[in-house]
Amino acid sequence: MNYQTLQPHADLASLIKCYWTLEIPAQMEAPKQRIVPDGCIEMAFILGDDIKRYTSDTNFIIQPRAMVIGQITQPFFIEPTGHVNSFAIRFYPYGFANFIKIPIKELANKETPISALFDKKEAEALTQKIVNAPNTGVRITIVEDFLLSKLKDASTIDRIVKSTIDTLFLTKGSTSIDVIVKDQSTRRRNLERKFSKQVGISPKRLGKVFRLQAALKMMLLKHPENLTQIAYESEYYDQAHFIKDFKELTGTNPKEFLSDDQMILSSLIYSKD
Incomplete structure (x- = not known):
């Protein structure tokens, strides 16, 4: 391979x-x-x-x-x-x-x-x-x-969209959208419209994906001792929050995921990313 x-x-x-x-x-x-x-x-x-x-x-x-x-x-x-x-x-x-x-x-x-x-x-x-x-x-x-x-x-690369994505990526998806838009509902709606047009999913959903990606890389490359450590380092609220998001986006739970031969390709990709 x-x-x-x-x-x-x-x-x-x-x-x-x-x-x-x-x-x-x-x-x-x-x-x-x-x-x-x-x-x-x-x-x-x-x-x-x-x-x-x-x-x-x-x-x-x-x-x-x-x-x-x-x-x-x-x-x-x-x-x-x-x-x-x-x-x-x-x-x-x-x-x-x-x-x-x-x-x-x-x-x-x-x-x-x-x-x-x-x-x-x-x-x-x-x-x-x-x-x-x-x-x-x-x-x-x-x-x-x-x-x-x-x-x-x-110039069609919207600066607000890019800076939001950069913030979400650098903070592993842990920064809330309300913090980014400074709790202004009008700004949030405007940002969500721009994301729909240029990214295809909402900023909240993208943040959830970035947080999961950080957790996946940790699981596959660093082999932490337990799920609590992964949840903590990936800045989930708690282990239950981590497992809920994990299952939603991967279709399986973290323990099954670690022994899943269906992740051979993803493991290879993460090792080079």
Whole structure:
């Protein structure tokens, strides 16, 4: 299993967190994997065999081979059908809205083919170029040329949205939205409207995701002794609050999560993030 991340060009660094590639040989039998919310939107290209995404315990869809995965507020379960070879762009929470015209919230909790978001012929041409490119470096150049051609005025990155996201991220989601807007209901409503337009989920929900991500990384990389320690260091009110949020966003409880072979991929990603 080979997972790599690469940094974007300076012209796109304020919008794109990283590029990533994942390759898993067909002979490695990868079990169904649990993908949990991380607050980012991704454009992904499947270069290997098909990938299933389960819509229930037994039903699944085949993911589009060139798609955008919007904000997810619940776990996704995916399963390779053979050789995995993927190339993707991970956008900051406010990043992808700068390239499309439709409301970003319409992309939430699903895969959208890129042909539904951009001119169909341009999307098909981009996909073919990505598929036929000889290496990742060339793919990055191709996708950056495409994105720069679609980029709207950079001033559309709302400063209030960005500063709120920065605050939530730096404080692991523990800062309340009321503190950020200084308890002014008008400011809060305005911020929520801007988040709906540019991020796709509310600031409160994004803060909850950031807090969970901090706890997950601690669990997977530092192996703390007990849940109380995780709850305390991740600034949850108490262990019960931690378990409630954890189950809501991952679909399982923390103890089961630690022994879950469905988290192999997420563990690998967190180790490189």
